[in-house]
Amino acid sequence: MAVVANDLDQWLYLFNRGEDFEAYHRFGAHQVGDHWEFLVWAPHAQGVAVVGDWNDWQPAPLSPIGDTGVWRGAAKALAGQHYKFRLTGPDGVTREKIDPFAFAFERKPGTAALLADLPAHDWHDTRWLKDREAFPPYQRPISIYELHLGSFRRHMNDAYLTYAEAAKVVIPYVKKLGFTHIELMPLMEHPLDKSWGYQLMGYFAPTSRFGPPGELLGFIDAAHQAGLGVIMDWVPGHFIRNADALARFDGTPTFEYADAHRADNVRWGSWNFDLGRAQVQSFLLSSATFWLKECHLDGLRVDAVSNMLYMDYDAGKEHDRNRNGGRENLEGIAFLQKLNRVAFSAVVNPLMIAEESSAYPGVTKPVYLGGLGFNYKWNMGWMNDTLAYFSRAPGQRDVHKLTFSFVYLRDEQFILPFSHDEVVHGKKSLMHKMPGDRYNQFANLRVMYVWWLTHPGKKLLFMGSEWGQFLEWRDWTQLEWRDLADPLNAKMQSFTTNLMHLYRRYPALWRGDHDETGMLVTIGDNPDALSYIRRSPGELPVIVVLNLVTKQRDHFRVPVPHGGHYRVILNTEAIAAGGTWTHVPRHYVATAVPANGQADSLDVILPAMGALLIVPEPAEG
Template sequence: MAEELLPWLYLFNRGEDTQAYHRFGAHQVAPGQWRFVVWAPHAQALAIVGDFSAWQPLPLTAVEETGVWQGTFEAAAGQLYKVQITTGSGETLEKIDPFAFAFERKPGTAARLVAELDYEWRDRKWLAHRQQSRAYDQPLNIYELHLGSFKRHDDGSYLTYLEAIDEVLPYVKKMGYTHIELMPLMEHLLDASWGYQLMGYYAPTSRFGAPAEFQAFVDAAHRLGLGVIMDWVPGHFIRNTDTLAQFDGTPTFEYQDPHRADNVRWGTWNFDLGKTQVQSFLISSAMFWLQVYHLDGLRVDAVSNMLYMDYDAGKEHDRNQTGGRENLEGIAFLRRLNTEVFAAHPDVLMIAEESSDFPQVSAPVDAGGLGFNYKWNMGWMNDTLRYFSLDPSVRLAHPELLTFSWVYMHNEQFILPFSHDEVVHGKKSLMHKMPGDRYNQFANLRTMMVWQMTFPGKKLLFMGSEWGQFLEWRDWSQLEWRDLADPLNAAMQQFTATLNKLYRRTSSLWARDHSPAGIQITIGDSNQYLSYIRWGKGQDFLVVALNLMPEERQHFIVPVPRSGTYTVVLNTESYHFGGTWRRLQRTLRTRGVPAGDQPDSVEVVLPAMGALLIEQR
């Protein structure tokens, strides 16, 4: 057995094993026989304890000088186990298996034996389509979802993965989204961490069911035509002493330097991203979710924390060996991660949740970038929410909150996010951020969503925002579905679905998202109105006109690039969407008069605090 393991362990120790889950952890090697392989380089002795040994230690054997221990024992699928470690100082610890495929329900931390992850997939058509598509020139409209609080049973218990197939997927499909983004579903103990303080980097959380049931959820999503992205957290991990922390009695997964290891901001430990075995562990985890669970992408959490040595509290003056503030091993790790992922899966999404101005996050590694294909546009998000939360009279002094984003909108390949982070911890829901009375709050929200949908970049919206939920998001209870008994909330939901479907069918809103030629600003020097043209491939285009003030504008002139007949395809003030207009402008004919550097123009009534989307017939 040692001879069989040695070539792989050589690669693992060099940081070059990108599928370590095939060898580490617990694997059934024959009926009733399980092989256990654990990395604990500074341990004095290792054993497995579990149901199958009456929780008495079954010793593992060191594999030469590799830091790895292994043994084969009789056991059965479904039984629980832990790793017993005797440290160099003689202390005995019970730890999780870092490569476990499943765990018992919280608050327990024992791993559960999983016989196989050989699910019979039926998503071949989806995967073939994904391989033939380029994400950059396709629609990408993501519904961000926390599975534990989307819906719950009457007794407050969670939906299972299988129940979510019927409760979540048809709704997301009906609303017109292209993808679901799941907040982390890897095993974690603390509900209030929302899954961002992890212990199981290879195990879907047992809260909602078994691994095969999560595979069935992803499979069902694909067969409905929905992509599935999951948040993934390679920067830091939970502190609990029976998990990865001080795994073999010494810093094993975290930095040796306690100052660097300590993540004050989140109360966690930082991974040592320069350690080769940690690189194998984490890159293999990313590969695992893409290969075994057929995920369409990973949204990598807290990238800034991996890019900068001075990002965390108490580290404001930390510097690298060259005197800079960049975390050189973190940068190297991210480049290596993306290189390996795209070499194996060139058709997936690797999305950076990165809040700084670090350059070339979404540029290829061979061009000096980090290698992600998308970055969240946090600057656009912050400025947009600040602008729309202002009273209209105050907005007049702050047009830059909207127009500044034009300066850098093509610096990266962006996703425009209104995420969970913006509707929690006293920040108010999107609806509650809007100024004015209830009617004006909805009018503002509709116009802000048009701004998001027509601005260059892909889209993301957190659950509940689509109908204007007034309460902040609460992870401990389901969304306020009863809101939909209110006509304004129901109309807002209908508006979002209509806008989403218009986005999907209008190629000019996504085909040239990442090209300066994809947008032409025709009225941008006013602090009350905006107009611009979104260009698709060829001669496809859509004209956008926004009124950012609460007064209707009669005889408003909108520049257009061609003469002829136009149609208003969306008016945010339609009665059907909760507005006041029962008679809508439909057909517009050009005036034969140039405007805003365009050869022609149309005259419209621009609704108060509203938006028009205009297409040429």
Template sequence: MDETTSPWLYLFGRGEDYQSYRRFGAHLVSPGVWQFLVWAPHAAGVAVVGDFSDWEPVALTPIGETGCWQGQHAGDVGQLYKFHITTQAGEVIEKIDPYAFAFEKKPGTAAKLCDLPKHEWHDAAWQDLQKQQPIYSRPLNIYEMHLGSFQRHEDGSYLSYQELAKLVIPYVKQMGYTHIELMPLMEHLLDASWGYQLMGYFAATSRFGAPEDFLAFVDAAHKAGLGVIMDWVPGHFIRNTDTLAQFDGTPTFEYQDPHRADNVRWGTWNFDLGKTQVQSFLISSAMYWLDHCHLDGLRVDAVSNMLYMDYDAGKENDRNVNGGRDNLEGQAFLKKLNTSVFAAHPEALMIAEESSAFPKVSAPIDMGGLGFNYKWNMGWMNDTLKYFEMDPYARRDHLNLLTFSWVYTYDEQFILPFSHDEVVHGKKSLMHKMPGDRYNQFANLRVMFVWFMTHPGKKLLFMGSEWGQFLEWRDYSALEWVDLDDPMNAAMQQFTKTLNKLYKKRPSLWVNDHDPSGMQVTKGDGPEQLAYIRKGETADDFTIVVLNLMPEEIQNYPIAVPASGDYEIVLNTESYHFGGTWRRLQRTLHTTGEPMDGQPDQVRVVLPAMSALLIAPKKIRREPHEH
């Protein structure tokens, strides 16, 4: 095999082999015989060592001028192996297989002989549905998870992929979510990194079982009608010397310039995103998870770090060749990534975790964008939490923390995230952030969740927040499921489930998330209440949202409505079923015949203290001139 007879080696060198995982690494080529292929462009020699050779080196052969090395050896599935790289200085260094599909359990870093994981898929109906219905006009409500701390055995050990599938999938389905987002499951050494400091870009972590078990987890989710998204980290990788760092004794996957290679903020190495072979490697990783593992999307981590030269600590004065702060090769890589992914998977979710004001992150490339189809709305999240953490009587002068989001809501296709980052490292859980005593904390949390679920944009909530866990998230132990023995937590869980299901049931809350026609504000100047209408595709499909942001009940409160007739309150956050005090709820409301706030009519309600109401048309009538 050489570059003249292997067009994919040529494409790999050009940064255009997007299924390089089918060739690189270890693959079974005949019964008991494995072929090894590795990229080590500046190595003086490469050998494979493993259980199958009693850890004696088996030399590989260079393939022309490609920088790739190949060879074959007999071995059994599951046997461990590594590469021995002889550097130009004559030093022999031990390295992982960058393309391995499986690794031994930490703290070891040896790969396992494992060909492409196999699974008999049963998700054709799910796959067809994704292709038929654009995600933009569907409900998208994501349950973010860290599998290692959702639940554990009594002795503190991890549950397996199989055990997690039986536990997680029915729970997430029952709670009314549409997707599960998994924090990085690619192989990593340090538990405390939560998977964001990676070494295995093609290997589901061995913590929870075999690669095939992970595929079965995804299949089970799809059969249950749940999508699966995974966090993916193409910007940087773990520093450990036996992984990707200085792979052939020189900067290989990282930048040649040590200043650019050094990621100070996360203690990692930055990928050289301008290097074509690195592009083939990373885009192939994305394709592996989307294509071979049937994931529905990737949340791309730390996009800002790939957009700017000066994003990292100590690099405030870094500039590109044109004197600007843009990371030109990083931006080009992201466009290439998204172009490649959507060419193969038009229905995929490519979500940017991006915290700057970089324009058009979620716009198509031919419109000057980066090509993602979603971006996390970090500004909305920060402002919302800042507002709700205040004492209610201190909020009067700060309603703009909520309403400012309306200025830029449609600048991007946003996901509203209450993620793991907001409930860890001393930040407190969402419930614990709320002001007042325990009762008022839950009342505030319910109102904030209504704001979250009715504001334009798709949704993401981190595990445990749905029942108001008091403790902040800890990666080293299970969620505090014992909380659900407390009636307040159980009621909060019931509220979140009810709200999730109501969200899915009412198209007006999601079908026009990215169109200004999908929302009309009727009361936005406060300072104590907000009211707005979420609108669907027809004149009769709308939901009226009213927030009382003060702990004071208001009698006979007027609410503008877009048509005369009868309305019903479909959600009252102060219902005793949800932990509130209201046992007798208003149901049917009749319009008064009085126009209000630019609308043709109004209804009047008792607005509970610190509450939110969702109101829907029951039987409305329109004048002939109304549309």
């Protein structure tokens, strides 16, 4: 949409106040008839010009709009042509820079933007969007398949799949597995593959690695039509240092802090956004709106939230303090609250997820109650404790690593993540973390997945983990699909699929996630076993029993909520799951033998390093 003169003053007023949440309609390049109009924010530039294919990269000057810090111009050009801005800073040096609001870029190693207007797509996901509006995420099962598009699958010549090709491969596969959502690692434009997309330059542009922007919209549309939500990772805290991107955009710190110490992100070799600057807020909040509203994403997983919450989070900043003497980044906190207010105003029921590793209170509490306003937070403590427990040999484990999570179950609204970060950089794959020989590694992995799936909290699993890939994740090549020729890997994939479908089939496993009564621990003081009941009013309760040692237990007493008949819906040692039990007892009858506070109990055979899921059977007659 081109800039209309009558509205320009109002738009610029809002932009400079940090209140323009759809600035992409105005800034950047937009086609008007047979020419393109350009709008760029460069408050300290002495001069600004646009250069591109159409004028042999000769500067076409832009004009300043009063003292707003914004420059405007026009050129007769064709869609798809390359362009950059040429800015002369207050130091007299002229630099070529990308368009921060560009909708498309050329393929790397080039970094020029392409003349492209707002991506257009003929959407067919109305039913999905209406369902999302009608049912908030708290009322839904949420199981997320995390995916790095560049290394999920590749062509025989190692070339990437395009967005369109990926839609035909990824969506049916994830649908069959039984997950409810796909989470894409960042697909905003970025120059370095090794950054996995977490060091961005194009906050409004799908990366050109996998095809044109419209194809990504087609991927999202196809996922919705298949009944799958799509979330993407988004990085508002920091950006790449590259000289032709946002760094010192107009020759001075523009998007980053003026204080070089605060601007420098040592941990990731990038620059921190000045989150307290109004125009930076308009830029970033417009990016969030663009992906949620224009691209129909179902949510954003906001990366590195701790880096925005604390002034002393980064290396070399251990003693940094705010104006009140505290360690909190006051600008970062205010920005995150504003982000979530804007996101929940832009679309109905988005998933706003914080990747946050500290104990900062109220991450998922509403802003009006003093919280940050996210609706979910990754439970990094649960993940770390779970992996620390299961990676040790059974005789060396401390069950309190697991049961400690019961103390803070309701502190936040959690997602339980086994993400890409846990299977890279020498940390080993989930399968490789498990102790014992190959058979016992799979047995441990199955029990750990039952713990993950039945523990209160939404779910996230990184690609390849569903079949127990042994090699840790490598971003430069596709997953080890050949593993599936091994019966144990194939059975593990089948087991995970069965588990995901059970999760969706039995609402007690998710409907009580945020309810005080949603989980009743019936055996929590036994160092070698756990038992608990997932429940929700009006739903069939699910009894979970975990045997955490490599010894079968006959006549094991499982507390149950009432007498009657019970049915085993999952036994991790069934031969179909990769275990050894060819005959699996399916039915039990509760007797009036009290156990751990329950009046009735079952006398079951509990498999070695195994788990059972048990439900009551309907009364006859």
